[in-house]
Amino acid sequence: MLSFLRSLPLEDSRIEERWAELASANLVFRVGQSFLHDMPILQKLWTNRGAERACGEQAEEKKGIAEKGKKAKAVKKPRQGMCLVSGELTDIAELHPPIKGVAGAPSTGAALCSYNLAAFQSFGKEQNLNGPVGKSAAFAYTTALNYLLKRPGQKLLFGAATVLCWAERDTPLEGDLFALFNGSEPASGPQADSLSAEQRADILRRLGKGIPVQELWPGTDPQVRLYVLALKPSTARLSVGFFLHAPVDDFLERINTYYKNLAITRRFESEPEFPSVWQVARAVLGPHKKSKDLERLGQDLIEAALGGRPYPAYLLPMCLQRLRSGEDCTSVRAGLLKAMLLRNYSHKEELMSLNPEHPSPAYQLGRLFALLQGVQRKAIGPNINADIRDKYYGAASATPAMVFPLLLRNAQNHISKARAGGYDKLIRDVLEHIDNEFPLHLDLQEQGLFALGYYHQRADKAVKADEEAAQQAVAPAE
Numbered sequence: 001m002l003s004f005l006r007s008l009p010l011e012d013s014r015i016e017e018r019w020a021e022l023a024s025a026n027l028v029f030r031v032g033q034s035f036l037h038d039m040p041i042l043q044k045l046w047t048n049r050g051a052e053r054a055c056g057e058q059a060e061e062k063k064g065i066a067e068k069g070k071k072a073k074a075v076k077k078p079r080q081g082m083c084l085v086s087g088e089l090t091d092i093a094e095l096h097p098p099i100k101g102v103a104g105a106p107s108t109g110a111a112l113c114s115y116n117l118a119a120f121q122s123f124g125k126e127q128n129l130n131g132p133v134g135k136s137a138a139f140a141y142t143t144a145l146n147y148l149l150k151r152p153g154q155k156l157l158f159g160a161a162t163v164l165c166w167a168e169r170d171t172p173l174e175g176d177l178f179a180l181f182n183g184s185e186p187a188s189g190p191q192a193d194s195l196s197a198e199q200r201a202d203i204l205r206r207l208g209k210g211i212p213v214q215e216l217w218p219g220t221d222p223q224v225r226l227y228v229l230a231l232k233p234s235t236a237r238l239s240v241g242f243f244l245h246a247p248v249d250d251f252l253e254r255i256n257t258y259y260k261n262l263a264i265t266r267r268f269e270s271e272p273e274f275p276s277v278w279q280v281a282r283a284v285l286g287p288h289k290k291s292k293d294l295e296r297l298g299q300d301l302i303e304a305a306l307g308g309r310p311y312p313a314y315l316l317p318m319c320l321q322r323l324r325s326g327e328d329c330t331s332v333r334a335g336l337l338k339a340m341l342l343r344n345y346s347h348k349e350e351l352m353s354l355n356p357e358h359p360s361p362a363y364q365l366g367r368l369f370a371l372l373q374g375v376q377r378k379a380i381g382p383n384i385n386a387d388i389r390d391k392y393y394g395a396a397s398a399t400p401a402m403v404f405p406l407l408l409r410n411a412q413n414h415i416s417k418a419r420a421g422g423y424d425k426l427i428r429d430v431l432e433h434i435d436n437e438f439p440l441h442l443d444l445q446e447q448g449l450f451a452l453g454y455y456h457q458r459a460d461k462a463v464k465a466d467e468e469a470a471q472q473a474v475a476p477a478e
Helices: 002-006 013-017 019-023 040-066 135-148 197-208 248-262 277-285 291-307 315-324 331-343 361-380 388-398 400-418 421-433 444-459 461-477
Strands: 080-082 089-091 155-158 161-167 225-234 237-247
Touching (some): 040 135, 155 291, 197 248, 225 248, 237 248, 277 315, 315 388, 331 444, 361 388, 361 400, 361 421, 388 444
16 A cells, blocks of 8 residues: 555556546545455554644644743653553543534534643643543544544534434434434434334334334344433533443333333324424423523433433422413323433322322322313303412412312302212212312422322313313304
8 A cells, every 4th residue: 555655556447547546535445355454453553643643733733822932942742651441551542632523612613631730630740631532532432522523424413512422333213313303303414213103103003112223223133222411511521421331132122111101091182103303392381481491401301201311400499380270181291200300209190181090199180270271161151261270280289278168169160050960979989089088288299299180180081071072162253
């Protein structure tokens, strides 16, 4: 190869004919049946040469800034040490090449590893000698990250974090993983998902049925490892938000569990079967929150889903606050409450749909409140200005003993007026489950069960039919 490069056969007619093509292409060299770039000794030589160049340029740039206006000092010899990555005795990189492309970081790049103050240094060591990484390893990890940061399909922006996904071997899932969460919904252009809404729903349905990964993504090895890394900027540095790695099968099982936990009986067909991470975030924060807040919550949801971890503790009180402020208990909000009770509080009872035998008094009180709201609307009609949901939900879900006696007294008038004997029987059944006793106070976990009981009862056929009839009666007037 060196002989060829030293005496290029420029007069060769084959080269002259295709020079325009050759000049703008990458070339490989082959000797016999072997490509030179596949030889381990040349790979190591090329990596070392690239590391010397990258780390040397960074060190020279830093040195030039520090010694501006002063006489240049003698060039230091490379310091050798044990590389924390490879475990080899090698030249240590005092400065690592910059990582470029992380949202919010300087355009010139930021450092993942750096020690620029005396407080961070020890034993008289300077810069990255305090955390020794060989030049080859520093060049390798920064080059790989810079490459991934240029690939839209494997990069996702979440507020202050940039999340990357890659696999140890080529697999189509590394480009589709974020699309399973509909992760780029607020974005457009290069951030667009690799899967359409129909493809995403089809994959998630088949995943829920236990279809093997080889059928969902042909040619994919279920044991190939996937890696997910979140990087956050901090002035000229980067920090790791989270780093997850597991075989493909494990990640898909976690995604399946995530959507299985969110699944709940839908009141209306228009509600999403597989809510995107953004629909869940909006259900918690409200529709008018800033994009940065949504993205920050989206990052937490994806970390919990892919890591198989509990949801952030702040989600439950924030979701309950949306309900207390008068917003409707949609299937997305109810699904998130269900998921939190299952994952964070280890509830074992059936919460997918209405469970009349649920042992929790809080759940039964939620059912009772939905029935009292239903009988009120049936008695007064669709033109009611404010029903008990608007006036009493917050108090009923937190301090039942103060509200339910009053609501039950009023309900007797509504039952007589509407001739709603069916409601009367359901109300009596619920009261038997709680022994006609109302708790003085419900904690946050019980308020979540209250909201689920309320949602499930409203989604039941009897109450749902009355609500739909009321909506149809209002429609002509509107």
